[in-house]
Amino acid sequence: xxxxxxxxxxxxxxxxxxxxxxxxxxxxxxxxxxxxxxxxxxxxxxxxxxxxxxxxxxxxxxxxxxxxxxxxxxxxxxxxxxxxxxxxxxxxxxxxxxxxxxxxxxx
Amino acid sequence: xxxxxxxxxxxxxxxxxxxxxxxxxxxxxxxxxxxxxxxxxxxxxxxxxxxxxxxxxxxxxxxxxxxxxxxxxxxxxxxxxxxxxxxxxxxxxxxxxxxxxxxxxxx
DNA sequence: TGCGTATTTGGCAATTAATGCAAATAGATT
DNA sequence: AATCTATTTGCATTAATTGCCAAATACGCA
Numbered sequence: 305x306x307x308x309x310x311x312x313x314x315x316x317x318x319x320x321x322x323x324x325x326x327x328x329x330x331x332x333x334x335x336x337x338x339x340x341x342x343x344x345x346x347x348x349x350x351x352x353x354x355x356x357x358x359x360x361x362x363x364x365x366x367x368x369x370x371x372x373x374x375x376x377x378x379x380x381x382x383x384x385x386x387x388x389x390x391x392x393x394x395x396x397x398x399x400x401x402x403x404x405x406x407x408x409x410x411x
Numbered sequence: 412x413x414x415x416x417x418x419x420x421x422x423x424x425x426x427x428x429x430x431x432x433x434x435x436x437x438x439x440x441x442x443x444x445x446x447x448x449x450x451x452x453x454x455x456x457x458x459x460x461x462x463x464x465x466x467x468x469x470x471x472x473x474x475x476x477x478x479x480x481x482x483x484x485x486x487x488x489x490x491x492x493x494x495x496x497x498x499x500x501x502x503x504x505x506x507x508x509x510x511x512x513x514x515x516x517x518x
Numbered sequence: 519t520g521c522g523t524a525t526t527t528g529g530c531a532a533t534t535a536a537t538g539c540a541a542a543t544a545g546a547t548t
Numbered sequence: 549a550a551t552c553t554a555t556t557t558g559c560a561t562t563a564a565t566t567g568c569c570a571a572a573t574a575c576g577c578a
Contacts, residue, residue, distance in 0.1 A: 313433035321431030325536085328424075329424050330420055348412070354540095358536080373555090404478055460524085461525085461567080461570095464526055
């Protein structure tokens with residue numbers, strides 16, 4: 305595998321990994337409706353504000369969110385609303401089966 | 412937040428988390444071209460076969476892959492090709508900036 | 519049955535992630 | 549300047565992930 309390919313896979317994986325936490329997905333959902341300051345986000349999330357702040361940093365570090373300080377508040381904004389359009393695909397994946405298929409003969 | 416919402420977020424997060432590893436993304440890419448047995452996948456991936464097997468299990472457990480045993484080989488198949496259509500969005504996220512915006516006054 | 523190939527699982531060590539508390543920082547207000 | 553509010557960071561703890569090796573399992577074939 306080429307170095308370029310490896311870097312691309314690494315970069316993509318970072319984005320998916322950042323999305324791989326329910327709290328961070330809740331944040332993304334919230335911001336899909338427009339920017340919010342940390343305190344507003346914190347109100348809706350059952351975790352210490354420091355924890356919320358770290359989740360926000362994870363999302364910002366990979367580029368999913370951007371932040372802007374205005375006064376003494378920091379507003380976070382969703383940079384790629386396209387993420388929410390992926391939920392339909394994700395949900396098509398969520399189902400009961402264990403993904404194994406049995407051969408006729410062994411049923 | 413309702414219990415239903417929480418479960419949905421958890422389920423979605425599981426899918427994203429499963430995609431959050433470069434080796435697993437490489438596997439997904441490979442399988443986008445059609446099903447493969449573990450030994451074929453292993454040939455293209457620089458890791459112990461036991462490691463590859465575990466990555467495959469992660470992807471199968473969340474429903475992204477399915478597997479079928481035929482003879483003494485196990486074939487894995489991508490259950491949701493829609494995943495690869497998400498890359499354009501993911502790549503729009505991959506960029507140099509740190510996601511912060513400075514106010515005019517403080518520049 | 520016994521052997522060879524393919525795949526998974528157990529055990530373990532090393533690394534990374536998540537979380538809360540307390541302290542630090544930055545800007546607003548008095 | 550002193551203080552208040554909003555947010556981030558340091559630290560410690562616990563939990564989860566990753567990866568390899570070795571052993572176990574499952575199947576095909578002689």
